[in-house]
Amino acid sequence: MHPFRYVAAGSIDEAVAVLREHGARARPLAGGTDILAQLRAGRFELDALVDVKGVPEASALRLGRDGLDIGAAVPCYRIYEDPDVSAAYPGIVDAASLIGGIQIQSRATIGGNLCNAAPSADSIGPLIVHAAAVTLAGPAGTRTVPVDSFCTAPGRTVLGEDELAVSIHVPRPPARFGAAYERFIPRNEMDIAVVGVACAVVLDRSGERIESARIALASVGPTPIVAAKAAASLVGGPPSADAFRAAGEVAADEASPIDDMRGTIGHRRDLVRVLTRRTLERAVQRASGGTASGNTGRGTR
């Protein structure tokens, strides 16, 4: 392995300075569960790794009136172990509690999952349906990018060479909001999503009508896909099995999967149909009270 410098940055400025110095040959390090494995496998080589876990803004998890701020270096377990966060952000908790296993979750971050930009990343769809935006810092200061326009290609994002993600803002969900994320893997753990579907719905006061909906798909395109037509097909209609099935059909058309070692095009489209239906059912269930809590625990896969 090519020798590299390790810098534990204590501030945003320090981190940005190191990134600037090395350009494309430096990268931020959060939990390291992606980047260390990639370095060891020889996917690329670096001259410097900038550990951002010591950057205060990146390590904060804050639930405020305007929403939730997830520091880019906050490991998954801190999210699902917080009962208030769990109650308000069910879709994100679904993802945080199924990335890897317990050991991985104690290191892996949502920020790293997002910046790694794998088409199969489990947290990006949930962030999208929760309307999240990420704050980036660079030499010119900070800027905020909606998560649904953050990824540009497999492993590529809008991040500049000398930028880092500081935190992810997730707005406070409105009343009668529910979200869910489910993925399909052939095994029961330690696997990569063959397909993942995240859904969020807001019901009207009566609970009989869908006021708004968002659907995002993982592993069926080069970046997470926002299934806007499928979501639109639900708006104004009842949260019924027929509507969910129809939305699943539309979502399957919006997907653009490929054949690879993890699944075929045909199987992936089938799975989009099924998972769209299933996650819509869960999201609506959560939106209508009863089991609105997102804290489904680690049993949800």
Place this chain on the structure above:
Amino acid sequence: MTSKTGSKKSESKKTGAERKFRVVGTRPIRHDGWDKVLGRAVFGADIKLPGLVHGAVLRSPYAHARIVKIDLSKAEAAPGVLAVMTGADMPIAASKVLDLGEEVTNAVFASDRVMARTKAVYKGHPVAAVAAVDHNVALEALRLIEVSYEVLPHVVTIEQAMAPGAPLVHDDLVGSDIGERVEHTNVADHIRYEVGDPEAAFAEAATIVELECRVSRAHQGYIEPQNATALWHQDGKLTVWTSTQGSFSQRNSLSSVLMMPASSIKVVPMEIGGGFGGKIGIYLEPLAAILSRKCGHPVKLVMERRDVFDATGPGPGGIIRVKMGVDAHGVITAATADIRYGAGAYPGASINPAAVCVFACYRVPNARIDAYDVVINLSKTAAYRAPGSPQASFATETVVDEICRRIGMDPAEFRLLNATRGGDRRTDGPTFPRIGNVETVEAIRGSAHYRAKLGRASSPTKKRGRGMASGYWQGIGNKSTVTINVNNDGVVSLIEGSADIGGTRTSIAMQAAEILGIAAEDVHPAVVDTDSIGYTDLTAGSRTTYATGAAAIQAAEQVVEEMKKRAALVWETDEANVRFADGVFTNGAAKNQHLTFKELCGKLDTTGGHVSTTGVVNIRGSGGGSFATHLVDVEVDTDTGKVEILRYTAAQDAGKAVHPAYVEGQMEGGAVQGIGWALNEEYVVGDDGVMQNATFLDYRMPTSLDVPMIDTIIVEVPNERHPFGVRGIGETCIVPPMPAISNALRDALGVRLTELPMKPGRIMAALQAQAGP
């Protein structure tokens, strides 16, 4: 036929006359347990030696490529680099068959596999290696080696390799077509077994079923990657520390590949982190040896997981067509098999054992078996648990299940009607001695699982099914040596050459303890190097507890004989008067003269000195082999194709279970590996001939969350060829799971899956084909 009842987890079914045992059949804690649990056991990668340096191997990125030129100059000049080697440094091995017990190869191929000379014939084929002051320097030096390749067209499937005009893996391979010499071919061997007149019998059969099955190559998936450390001594001798299933077979291979006398090589077997047949051949050892010779230091090489998948031997994939006919009563009258295995880049897929096992569970009066050993541009396959049997048996057992469905016969009844018994002819020729085939079927039929209802599926989109399958592995006997040194304190040291990959230290120590009448804990087993014990064949072929156990029994019996003489001296009586039973020596000619084994040990120094004995065995054959029958319940999500294993019961004949927990462990482990092979494990090879899923993330072995507790029923039909009736049991257990699961899926879904793995996408495709367009 009587039905047995009351089966439960690890119930033991005793059959036949039994000797009364004191130690055998109990469950002592394994001798190496503490060190393994506390991380103190020393594995190959843990080795530290004075002056140790580290190596790395440059491997071909292509499945098939001529090596035009290798420029080492930059690597050799790099600071910290101590030695660089290529195929030109390898001696030219003489053609010689290397029979490694479960693996047969030629020294020329074994040598070429270790490092390419003129062309790379599989992705990951070593082309050069470096030794350097540390691992990173070695890795960086690899990048300085310039290799120019001429990429050649490759063949990675059996169809590609057998197609007319196919690119040749080896230009000079001479194949054999039922004894006829064939040149310019990728079919290294075609063998045939024939008995009776299958065509005539098929013409008369009431029902005939024929299926063509496809099986992916599957890796053993041992946790510990291959590793080797070598020191080429100044006097021309060589010491190799390695993770191997057989230190002596390893020494033989090294002797043939390095062209040096076996007696000049000492192989030190380290603790081994799993083998399952994959750690029989040599890979890194000759490279470490040559690098050591060049740089004068001990050199350590350790594979990365990617290399393990790319460049070591998984079990072969294959295409197997089986046709079977039965008469109006369901009695098998004829069967044929066409078995084609992809050997990898060198000949030697386990086609002969495949032919032995394919119909071994059934009486087949008219049979023909054709088997083909086909070379392809993937790493040479190796033994993998019952090598050759699972792939072929997958076809047989699914065909049997289809016949049962066609004729409406219960699969257990069909097996009991057709099962081979002692005295029957195995299709490939030999006559079975006493075997436990019928008994395993009866054990399953009598199990609680068999009688339990399947129950309703957990949701409307899910369906449940149940499947049964049987399997066989013949096993081997061969050579083993055990030395016993009796200590004055009553504890004996047991010195052996059998690598311990499944608890055999303990199962062999227990057999000695049984004879000596002492506790298993009072036998201290040690696995030693090739200079320190007599020749011992490898730990494979289900032979170790059986054959090395027999050597231990022999050594222990010699101890007893010698100790009787000592007792006679103590009691000043005739040796013939001394009796030994249950660990106590008794003077038959006097009243109340007893000495326990331990007490007599304290008197050895005054009666002639220490006692040391050696048992040497060379046993022909295994005594009939081990049969198994498995039963599985599955639940399939028809929306996604995902399969859950709900319940699993394995029954197997152990002859006599020396340490029942280890027998159960083998049965469970084999079932779990089989579940992996059945559902998700496969080599996904791209058009470029490169395996795409060479990580444990994407080579989907089951995790603990993917399998239920495996229920086991140990059947004990004594092996006539072992003093305690022991049979080797480590391998048969991987044979039934794949067909049992296919049969269960057939039951659940009404579709027949004939291709492994039966992964979710394949199940969905089968369901959609069934539903029609």
